[in-house]
Amino acid sequence: MTVGTNWARHYEYRANVLHTPRTIEQLQDVVSRAPRIRALGSRHSFHDLADSAELVSLEALPPAIxxxxxxxxxxxxxxxxxxxxxxxxxxxxxxxxxxxxxxxxxxxxxxxxxxxxxxxxxxxxxxxxxxxxxxxxxxxxxxxxxxxxxxxxxxxxxxxxxxxxxxxxxxxxxFEVRQDVYEGLTWTNLLENLDAIMARAYSVSVFTQWQGEDVGRVWLKSVIGERRPPQTLYGATPALGARHPIHDMPTEATTQQGGVPGPWLDRLPHFRMDHTPSVGNELQSEYIVPRRHGVEAVAAIRALSERITPHLHISELRSMAADSLWLSGAYETDALAIHFTWKKEPDAVLPLLELIEETLAPFEARPHWGKLFHAVDRSRYPRLPDFVALAERLDPEGTFRNDFVNTHVF
Missing domain, CATH: 3.30.465.10 (Uridine Diphospho-n-acetylenolpyruvylglucosamine Reductase; domain 3)
Known part of the structure; x- marks a missing residue:
């Protein structure tokens, strides 16, 4: 029996057994009997992170919320x-x-x-x-x-x-949130005001294809009762109608825009649960850099636009606050994420990742673990030795290890 592919149909799982326990006791039994096993979630990783000789899905367990x-x-x-x-x-x-x-x-x-x-x-x-x-x-x-x-x-x-x-x-x-999309932001205004733009709402996303003087679109998600969105955003003006993050894509899959207030769960995501998000037939990669390097990192990627843009659907810039989680991209640093939604052209895209990582290396970039990347610089994770020690204590036989974690972590 084949397990099938990931969500974007890019990676085909090698496991030949997929367990679907319906109780915690069945889950315990399955795990205790398997020499090598890993959990399979919603299949949104783009490589072999979740693969193993045997896989177990928890979708059949009662939600127990x-x-x-x-x-x-x-x-x-x-x-x-x-x-x-x-x-x-x-x-x-x-x-x-x-x-x-x-x-x-x-x-x-x-x-x-x-x-x-x-x-x-x-x-x-x-x-x-x-x-x-x-x-x-x-x-x-x-x-x-x-x-x-x-x-x-x-x-x-x-x-x-x-x-x-x-x-x-x-x-x-x-709480309630409104989404407002702005268009017409120039690269000069973005790079000169990046911190102010990312701080302008509760949640901010900048979408770009990296070419030209026009950055693309900026999505502000503002909490109702807090700071209202501006009439103009450093020269950018509100979009006339709904927009998809990817140009020329239909907007039925996107959550309500146009400043209409709505519940947090219907505004904070870009996409609706009952529709296929993004393109669907795509590749993704993402790199997270310390916020102090944000402007330089973005400018460095823009300099690669002639190489990147032909193979790209869209890029997204997002921000996040620092945390203390050992393997987090935001470990001990406020961070800026540079995300790439690629056309499904692996022969062209995969070699580009090495170039992007070389470009971002001076800015201490960490890759998103679930998306495509070339290599991990372990020195970016000061607590990695502690994580390895924790894994060896909880899993001394390596039951939950696979090629991915052996290569990039252990």
């Missing part, structure tokens, strides 16, 4: 997606602080890879984690909380410590 009003947290099983969790929270009057551009992804997979949304005051999605239950190779469940000295190492884990069977996230009272 439980809101704790006293602690302002929500707990749920490891197979839940953001698009399933968010409506339950909103109906009960609660919210997550931030969401990624698409709600289709599993929470466990997002936090394990350091996935993020945007916003100067918002950290990665992993930063919201307040507790984890991990099924280790013996089938034992290890519960970790912020009181554990290794907690910050167990969150962005790349699936290397065990199978996350339950997650607890911090929540806050629900």
């Amino acid at each position: 439980r809101i704790d009003v006293e602690s302002e947290t929500v707990s749920f099983s490891g197979g839940v997606r953001y698009g399933e969790l968010a409506p339950v929270l909103a109906q009960a009057g609660w919210a997550l602080r931030n969401l990624a551009s698409l709600p289709h992804i599993s929470v466990a997979g997002a936090i394990a890879t350091g996935t993020h949304g945007s916003g100067d005051g918002n950290g990665t999605l992993s930063r919201a984690v307040a507790g984890l239950d991990i099924v280790t190779a013996s089938g034992e469940i290890v519960t970790m909380s912020p009181a554990d000295p290794d907690f910050d190492g167990a969150i962005v884990s790349l699936g290397s410590l065990g199978v996350v069977s339950s997650i607890t996230l911090d929540i806050e009272p629900t």
Whole structure:
């Protein structure tokens, strides 16, 4: 039996067994019997990060969503997606602080890879984690909380410590957001005012194809009751009508724009849960640089536009606050993410990644773990030795290791 491919149909899994347990006890039994196994989430990684001899999906487990009003947290099983969790929270009057551009992804997979949304005051999605239950190779469940000295190492884990069977996230009272899209921003105004633009709303995204004097589009997501969006944004003006992040794509898949207020879960993502996000048939890569290098890093990538743009659907710039998670792209630094949505042209795109990484090396770039990259500079992760020690303690036989983590981590 073949497991099939990832979401974008770029990577074909080599595993020949896919387990779908329906109870935690079945999950424990499956994991304890497997010599090599890893968890398969919503298949949004673009390489072999989630592959192994055997895979286990938690999608068949009961969601078990439980809101704790006293602690302002929500707990749920490891197979839940953001698009399933968010409506339950909103109906009960609660919210997550931030969401990624698409709600289709599993929470466990997002936090394990350091996935993020945007916003100067918002950290990665992993930063919201307040507790984890991990099924280790013996089938034992290890519960970790912020009181554990290794907690910050167990969150962005790349699936290397065990199978996350339950997650607890911090929540806050629900809020409403409006989206406003601006067009006509010049490169001069972006580079001279990058910090001010990224700070202009609760969540900000800059979309570009890198060529020409016009940057592209800027999406401001503003919380209702806080600072209103401007009439003009450093020369950019509001778009006349809805826009897709990728030029000439239909807008049915995008969340409501035009300044119409709506619940956080219907505005913070770019894409709707009931539609295919982005292009679908694509490749993705992303590099996260310390915010202090943001302007120089963006300018350096723009200088590569003649090489990059012919193979690109769109790039997106997003910001995030520093965290203390050992393998996070934002570890101990406010950060700027430079994302690439590529045409599905692997023969052309993959060689470009080495060039991009060489260009961004002076700016201490860290790749997004779930997206395509050429190599990892381990020196960018000061706590990597501590993570390796944690993995060797929780998984001494290497049950959850694979080629990806052996190459890039161990």
